[in-house]
Amino acid sequence: xxxxxxxxxxxxxxxxxxxxxxxxxxxxxxxxxxxxxxxxxxxxxxxxxxxxxxxxxxxxxxxxxxxxxxxxxxxxxxxxxxxxxxxxxxxxxxxxxxxxxxxxxxxxxxxxxxxxxxxxxxxxxxxxxxxxxxxxxxxxxxxxxxxxxxxxxxxxxxxxxxxxxxxxxxxxxxxxxxxxxxxxxxxxxxxxxxxxxxxxxxxxxxxxxxxxxxxxxxxxxxxxxxx
Amino acid sequence: xxxxxxxxxxxxxxxxxxxxxxxxxxxxxxxxxxxxxxxxxxxxxxxxxxxxxxxxxxxxxxxxxxxxxxxxxxxxxxxxxxxxxxxxxxxxxxxxxxxxxxxxxxxxxxxxxxxxxxxxxxxxxxxxxxxxxxxxxxxxxxxxxxxxxxxxxxxxxxxxxxxxxxxxxxxxxxxxxxxxxxxxxxxxxxxxxxxxxxxxxxxxxxxxxxxxxxxxxxxxxxxxxxxxxxxxxxxxxxxxxxxxxxxxxxxxxxxxxxxxxxxxxxxxxxxxxxxxxxxxxxxxxxxxxxxxxxxxxxxxxxxxxxxxxxxxxxxxxxxxxxxxxxxxxxxxxxxxxxxxxxxxxxxxxxxxxxxxxxxxxxxxxxxxxxxxxxxxxxxxxxxxxxxxxxxxxxxxxxxxxxxxxxxxxxxxxxxxxxxxxxxxxxxxxxxxxxxxxxxxxxxxxxxxxxxxxxxxxxxxxxxxxxxxxxxxxxxxxxxxxxxxxxxxxxxxxxxxxxxxxxxxxxxxxxxxxxxxxxxxxxxxxxxxxxxxxxxxxxxxxxxxxxxxxx
Numbered sequence: 001x002x003x004x005x006x007x008x009x010x011x012x013x014x015x016x017x018x019x020x021x022x023x024x025x026x027x028x029x030x031x032x033x034x035x036x037x038x039x040x041x042x043x044x045x046x047x048x049x050x051x052x053x054x055x056x057x058x059x060x061x062x063x064x065x066x067x068x069x070x071x072x073x074x075x076x077x078x079x080x081x082x083x084x085x086x087x088x089x090x091x092x093x094x095x096x097x098x099x100x101x102x103x104x105x106x107x108x109x110x111x112x113x114x115x116x117x118x119x120x121x122x123x124x125x126x127x128x129x130x131x132x133x134x135x136x137x138x139x140x141x142x143x144x145x146x147x148x149x150x151x152x153x154x155x156x157x158x159x160x161x162x163x164x165x166x167x168x169x170x171x172x173x174x175x176x177x178x179x180x181x182x183x184x185x186x187x188x189x190x191x192x193x194x195x196x197x198x199x200x201x202x203x204x205x206x207x208x209x210x211x212x213x214x215x216x217x218x219x220x221x222x223x224x225x226x227x
Numbered sequence: 228x229x230x231x232x233x234x235x236x237x238x239x240x241x242x243x244x245x246x247x248x249x250x251x252x253x254x255x256x257x258x259x260x261x262x263x264x265x266x267x268x269x270x271x272x273x274x275x276x277x278x279x280x281x282x283x284x285x286x287x288x289x290x291x292x293x294x295x296x297x298x299x300x301x302x303x304x305x306x307x308x309x310x311x312x313x314x315x316x317x318x319x320x321x322x323x324x325x326x327x328x329x330x331x332x333x334x335x336x337x338x339x340x341x342x343x344x345x346x347x348x349x350x351x352x353x354x355x356x357x358x359x360x361x362x363x364x365x366x367x368x369x370x371x372x373x374x375x376x377x378x379x380x381x382x383x384x385x386x387x388x389x390x391x392x393x394x395x396x397x398x399x400x401x402x403x404x405x406x407x408x409x410x411x412x413x414x415x416x417x418x419x420x421x422x423x424x425x426x427x428x429x430x431x432x433x434x435x436x437x438x439x440x441x442x443x444x445x446x447x448x449x450x451x452x453x454x455x456x457x458x459x460x461x462x463x464x465x466x467x468x469x470x471x472x473x474x475x476x477x478x479x480x481x482x483x484x485x486x487x488x489x490x491x492x493x494x495x496x497x498x499x500x501x502x503x504x505x506x507x508x509x510x511x512x513x514x515x516x517x518x519x520x521x522x523x524x525x526x527x528x529x530x531x532x533x534x535x536x537x538x539x540x541x542x543x544x545x546x547x548x549x550x551x552x553x554x555x556x557x558x559x560x561x562x563x564x565x566x567x568x569x570x571x572x573x574x575x576x577x578x579x580x581x582x583x584x585x586x587x588x589x590x591x592x593x594x595x596x597x598x599x600x601x602x603x604x605x606x607x608x609x610x611x612x613x614x615x616x617x618x619x620x621x622x623x624x625x626x627x628x629x630x631x632x633x634x635x636x637x638x639x640x641x642x643x644x645x646x647x648x649x650x651x652x653x654x655x656x657x658x659x660x661x662x663x664x665x666x667x668x669x670x671x672x673x674x675x676x677x678x679x680x681x682x683x684x685x686x687x688x689x690x691x692x693x694x695x696x697x698x699x700x701x702x703x704x705x706x707x708x709x710x711x712x713x714x715x716x717x718x719x720x721x722x723x724x725x726x727x728x729x730x731x732x733x734x735x736x737x738x739x740x741x742x743x744x745x746x747x748x749x750x751x752x753x754x755x756x757x758x759x760x761x762x763x764x765x766x767x768x769x770x771x772x773x774x775x776x777x
Contacts, residue, residue, distance in 0.1 A: 004731070004738070005737070007738075008734060008737045008738050011738075011742075015741065016745065019752065020748075020752060022749065023748070023749045023750075024752050024756040128250075129250070130250040130727060130728070131726075131727055131728055131733075
């Protein structure tokens with residue numbers, strides 16, 4: 001019954017996004033449009049990233065962790081940040097508060113990311129007869145990813161949308177944003193360079209996502225106070 | 228966050244490779260499937276899609292939906308036969324051959340589970356015999372053991388012993404061979420190869436010289452066409468023929484040592500099927516060629532025993548037979564071989580041809596079969612096949628028998644009666660070459676040779692043809708189709724995929740776990756963002772609606 005397994009993994013991968021939307025005030029304020037706009041921006045950003053990667057990256061198929069290549073990939077990864085910046089600042093939204101804005105953007109972004117990166121492998125792989133833990137692990141990874149994206153959107157909104165921030169916190173905000181932005185490189189290093197098992201990497205991602213969420217929450221509420 | 232484009236693409240590709248590696252893929256060799264005069268024999272199915280089990284009597288298993296996996300040394304043919312005769316269905320049978328099967332299953336690392344060499348061979352022969360002569364309604368495959376197969380078999384055995392055989396509800400290993408049912412081979416062909424060593428032409432034209440034919444059939448029959456090598460039956464005969472061709476071609480190269488006899492070498496096919504190939508070959512003979520053959524020597528299984536028989540159809544007091552017998556007996560004594568004559572009258576009305584020389588006899592050509600077989604074999608007797616491996620042939624015995632036959636021939640064609648001349652003396656340049664014998668025995672023991680599956684120009688046929696062409700002239704090839712009494716089916720090899728499947732229970736458990744997780748997530752998010760009252764309110768509204776509708 002491997003279609004069964006596919007549904008289980010799909011639920012684990014995409015369920016949290018739906019739950020997040022339903023459970024939080026996002027559904028009440030009908031922010032679906034904002035999420036969809038954010039998803040479209042994500043698709044555009046990914047396209048530009050692919051073009052840059054194809055242009056600048058050498059086609060070496062080595063399994064190991066090539067430092068210079070990874071640095072280049074990380075730099076291109078910052079295009080994500082630029083995309084988020086664009087989504088947060090440039091698009092016009094209906095009148096929604098800032099808290100909801102970053103959540104909607106983060107949600108749409110993470111959902112698009114999961115669909116693009118995980119739907120096809122899931123469809124073709126999870127229906128296989130052979131059972132592997134991989135797809136369940138990838139589902140958990142998608143959960144962590146959601147947290148990371150929303151956190152990054154929150155930090156982004158702090159950086160670009162909020163004008164009065166306590167000066168002491170500003171470096172922390174930028175540092176956290178930088179950390180979250182380089183998370184893909186870190187996981188790639190763990191996977192390829194240190195040869196960690198997928199389950200270990202996913203565990204690390206989940207733990208890191210909780211830490212990042214906590215830090216972001218503290219930073220966000222700290223910036224709330226003056227206003 | 229998100230993986231970067233190219234890295235993701237590569238990772239996705241890597242994930243596909245991982246998927247393929249997750250399931251083990253093993254080469255398996257299917258059992259033969261054939262009809263004899265309309266009666267079906269062998270394994271009638273090819274596709275496999277069932278769970279694996281390691282024994283016939285495991286509690287809680289539905290055998291008609293499982294594949295039974297047995298290492299060769301754990302096979303009890305009687306039990307299998309009982310199961311078959313009681314008309315109970317099996318999902319499939321997978322037989323595991325030891326890794327170094329060719330060498331009698333002996334290897335330096337596997338010392339614990341191998342039987343003594345003799346027992347091992349006997350079991351395989353008995354199994355082969357049972358398989359070949361029964362109509363088996365389920366797929367039967369052979370596979371060689373390696374680390375993956377051993378590991379997986381051990382897992383299956385452990386699970387079965389713990390009372391958890393693999394089924395759809397408990398999960399476990401699933402074996403899949405995706406092959407459609409085998410199709411009939413429309414025209415099963417065979418190829419005969421012949422070569423001449425022309426004798427010394429005096430006043431007579433070469434074609435008018437008397438001829439002696441040396442014949443050996445090169446194919447075999449076994450339970451699995453992709454594995455049946457028939458090292459002794461009849462690899463030994465083929466090697467003997469090639470070596471004889473080599474030795475006599477050296478003698479014939481020089482006109483001073485060329486005898487006034489032609490030597491005709493024939494490698495025939497379709498031996499197990501009443502020597503169909505030999506019959507076809509003889510039909511193609513010119514009348515003149517036929518008349519000039521003094522006698523034919525058919526070589527069949529001469530690699531294993533110190534006692535050989537001279538099977539004839541004519542009465543032993545026939546002068547030609549008598550001369551052959553006396554010559555060969557005298558030489559045999561010197562070499563330590565016992566030889567006896569056995570006569571069986573041919574019955575023209577009976578289509579059964581048990582030994583090759585009978586076809587010559589039916590065509591009124593004096594012939595004899597030299598063989599270690601004492602009695603004439605029945606149709607598809609356990610000769611050759613898978614059980615007849617390289618270790619079954621003794622190189623020294625083959626070399627000795629080659630020398631015996633060579634000296635006998637030389638005595639006749641050079642008229643050395645009464646003279647004590649050893650033409651092929653050990654150590655001389657005309658000695659039988661042990662290296663040549665070993666080389667060809669090795670090759671033949673590695674090459675499955677079941678005629679309908681070799682095609683017209685299988686590699687071994689081309690190799691034999693080329694080899695014969697080195698030593699003889701006018702090498703000819705004759706193709707023909709098997710007569711209608713045998714019908715063969717294809718698909719002799721396939722790939723088996725071994726999957727580790729999760730049980731339905733596991734999937735249900737995961738579903739509940741994921742549902743639970745999403746529920747908890749929902750509750751937490753509602754509480755943290757909207758507050759507890761909203762959560763309670765979310766549950767209250769449907770309840771009040773229910774009251775209203777009542």
